[in-house]
Amino acid sequence: MSVVRAEPLSVEAFAPFGDVISAGLRAGSSANQGTATRFDWCAELMNARPGAKANLAVFRSVAKALPFSVELLEHHPFSTQAFVPMVCARFLVCVAPTLADGGADVSGLRAFVCLPGQGVNYRVGVWHHPIIALERDADFVMLAFEDGTTGDCVVRPLAAPMRIDA
Numbered sequence: 001m002s003v004v005r006a007e008p009l010s011v012e013a014f015a016p017f018g019d020v021i022s023a024g025l026r027a028g029s030s031a032n033q034g035t036a037t038r039f040d041w042c043a044e045l046m047n048a049r050p051g052a053k054a055n056l057a058v059f060r061s062v063a064k065a066l067p068f069s070v071e072l073l074e075h076h077p078f079s080t081q082a083f084v085p086m087v088c089a090r091f092l093v094c095v096a097p098t099l100a101d102g103g104a105d106v107s108g109l110r111a112f113v114c115l116p117g118q119g120v121n122y123r124v125g126v127w128h129h130p131i132i133a134l135e136r137d138a139d140f141v142m143l144a145f146e147d148g149t150t151g152d153c154v155v156r157p158l159a160a161p162m163r164i165d166a
Helices: none
Strands: 002-005 018-021 029-031 036-038 053-061 068-075 081-087 090-096 110-114 119-122 132-134 138-146 154-165
Touching (some): 002 110, 068 090
Parallel strands (some): 002 154
Antiparallel strands (some): 029 036, 068 154, 081 119
């Protein structure tokens, strides 16, 4: 079984796959009569289907431990997909580059450990594993553009499982 070592999430390392969502990554501006700081344009949201609507959903992820076995990947060929933690300790994000034929390049699979205060936005078509809560169950806000067809989410099993280690 191939082994991938999880690394801390960083803007630079995650850039080929999407955006890191977090306060303080860019300059903010005063908001709400000075009681808050607003950070705009934290993620590039995209929708490639005119009939798809923004779906803001809540996902509850059951906690798992490392090492973790990745047995499938999914992607959203027409939409970005953002996950922002609501109640969360750490969580695991696994992503893979896309091959010329549109499939996942599992040889390039990377795993990131995300800390409280960090979210992610997958670019259109990026292959990824579903979010995995670490330590304890977690709730996430998810935003994607969906129309209820099979094009919303394409899931592919891996030929062989891959193990993610800490």
